[in-house]
Amino acid sequence: MGTAKPVTTTQAVVTLAVRRRRIRWGDALAPYLFISPFILSFITLFIGPAIYSFVLSFFRYKGYGSATFLGLDNYKAIVTYHVFWTELRNTIFYWLAHVFVLMIAAFLLAVLVRSTIISRKNIYKPLIFLPNILATVATALVFQSLFGTEYGVINSLLGTKIPWLQDYGYARWVVVFLLIWHGIGWWFVIYLAGLTTINPEVEEAATVDGASGWQRLRYVTLPLMRNTFIFAFVIDAIGSFRIFNEPNVLVARGGSLANPDMAPLLNLLMSDLRSARFGSSAAVGWILFLLVLVVSYFQFRIMRGTGEEAE
Amino acid sequence: MMSAQTSAIPQKSSQRYRTERQIAVIAANVFLTIYVLLALYPLFIMFLNSFKSDSEILSNPSYLPHVWTLNSYQAIFKYHGGLWRNFVVSAIVSVTSTVVGVFLAAMAAFAFAKYTFKGRDAIFAALLATMMVPGEITIPPLYIIFSKLHWLDTYQALIIPTVTSVFGLFMLRQYMLSVPTALIEAARIDGASHWQLFWNIMVPTSAPAIGALAILHFMGVWNSYLWPLVITTKQEMQPILVVLPNMTDPIIGFLPVWGTIMAGCVLATLPIIIVFIAFQDKFMSGVVVGAVKG
């Protein structure tokens, strides 16, 4: 602030007064005051409970009375429980079965809408995004009607009587469908924005060099979108491990938890919670976190890796 | 740059090009229209089914009602003392959470974006890192704590854990970084207090991002299911979306009352759709701001 400015007397007085006020208030203090409500809430509501949860995971505690130290027993019990593995398999299935279709579809839609072939972008954009604002709970309830065995529209269109929601072999695909249906709008918007940041001159240059539309897409657009893709896949993976609403509301009757053959990992946390096995419930949470870390790490490695090869 | 290369490109006759392009335009528009109609079909069905009787939904779930009726909407008011109470719970929880949450995030984002202070980057990086930790990890301890405080089935238990969002912080900081610092400096010279810098300068200037965050935050809390399910036991205190999957015949129980459920879904979705239609751009820009430059 040391620029010399021609000042009038009044301005000089004001500046002096302001400086004094500032020094008294402590410039240094201000930012800490601004961040403290957030940080304090965050510590109280997230960091603190997370630490408590970590400690709890080594005990058996039913919410009252005393807590018994168990060492790693909770973790051992979980990884030897077949329901844990079933639910883990389900979670990974829901994740992998939906993410590729979701990302490809959302990206292609974005490419299409962005291209010059489509002029009414501002009509299509919100309409494509719209499914994402609906609560997954409400959508799952509607899907129960649509996928009914005897009278659902899907079966009447296909002329079949497939027990979409009763046979878990089919029901898990309905969950995948719901995840894709719900998620396309979100990633479509993100990809569209990402595409818009690509300098059109780069694409023009490629056209001039004789590249077809597909070649342009593959060799120019995709590499430039790489970071967006990495971001998308990692965020979606984290979200996929936390899945809860879709399988449960689609299949379970009223507020109860779905059968383990359909259930995601969070169901184990919930069923332990409801049985007042808080130590075990906490341990499930930390196992979930560990899985998220591992999966994210490998995703980064893989996606960064392919990028470096391409370059 | 382009002119020198023109001869190297195989030229189609411009007429063929135009026809091909016209076909492409029509095909693309048809495709997108069909896509949109299919994608919005469940929403449409939700709406239609809310005007059917419970038994018609079971026999005719997918097409226009044979008999239009308002019974389901009336049932919303009669069901177990009135489902409108659950709408009120949803509204109070969502609005309070949004106001408090956005406020906290805005203040912190301002400091991270416009101030230099010791530990700033380290703290911010640490906060970002926590985004990897699934929020559900805090469910068992928070349940125990709230339970011991006798805060089950209370507004504070529904609201408090939803308030801090690192995503929101990130989003607002991102935007505030792009607000010219000169603006702030000028205000400081004019004698503004730090609070005034925030409230009178930064907040109005960041209105687009703050608005976008508010909308996304509201939507997130309004649509949430797991946490309210955990922390409420009494039906009167459950947000509407938690009650809906559970709604059974008021007299004999057990049987889902599909008409009432659909009507409830429509009413629960309506506020979000209205906000969306009014603030489309904000909605979608909110999604983007946090993501693209990440």
Added chain:
Amino acid sequence: MDLFDQAGIKVSDIKTVSDLITVGKAFHAKFPNSYIWNMGPTPAGYNGWEIMGAYPDPRFATEDGKYVVTTNQCFADNFKFHKDIFDAKIALPIDDWSTDWQKGFTDSAICGSFIATWMKFFLPKFVPEQKGKWKVDLWPVLQPLADQRYGSDAGGSVYVIFKKCPNPTLAVDYNNKMWLTKAGALAVYKAVGNTPAVKSARDDFLSMAKNPQRPEGMSDDVWAVQPANFFGPDYFELELKSYDYLKVFNFDPSATKEKPILDQWLNKVLTGAASISEALANAQKDMESQIGNPYKV
């Protein structure tokens, strides 16, 4: 016009589960779109209590905390009963409470139910137009090993009154009066239609049920679907007779955790993913590892 007469079936002929299956097949053969029951791959499991209640000392674990799922015959027979019926395809493969269940009744695809006591509330709601067309009978005594007839849906209720609640003695008193006295039982019947379990109330109940009085303010359609009007007055005599066979399952404090485990393994048996002995062994293993000693909560 009776469907069973048309199919040449007499319910009193059913003496074993195989008889039941033969009857079911004959019925389905005569009416290819109908079945005498419904059972999907994920049955709600309450029918299990109806089977297991008929055995001597039905329980998940002995009082010293050891699980007996593999040794107590009631579990094996419960699984076998479901599996035999499911495999024989005499039941419409739709689960209770699914969106197709009600339609099954409206379309007469489901022509029978093995659990009458509370179906008396749902059936009139599902198919009011089938009023007067349903009859009830007691479960036959199906298996020589069982103590008595099957059919006791021994759900039962355990009322727990916390010592620290505001009015514990009052609460106990209230519950006693409501469920265990004649006046209370009749009041409950008048209010919601539950048949009294208390024997002292039987005669009064029967005369009330046979001459049903429309409660004040009840509309025509609701009145029409009250059990008395739907099933006719004979229903209640049989229902009361069935109460002589009421059997209580010896639940332990961890019953709510045990039941889902049992249901999961029943589902696996029905879909063929596990044999009955495997399912029982695994169910017991799960209960032992996840619950431990069910009497030590």
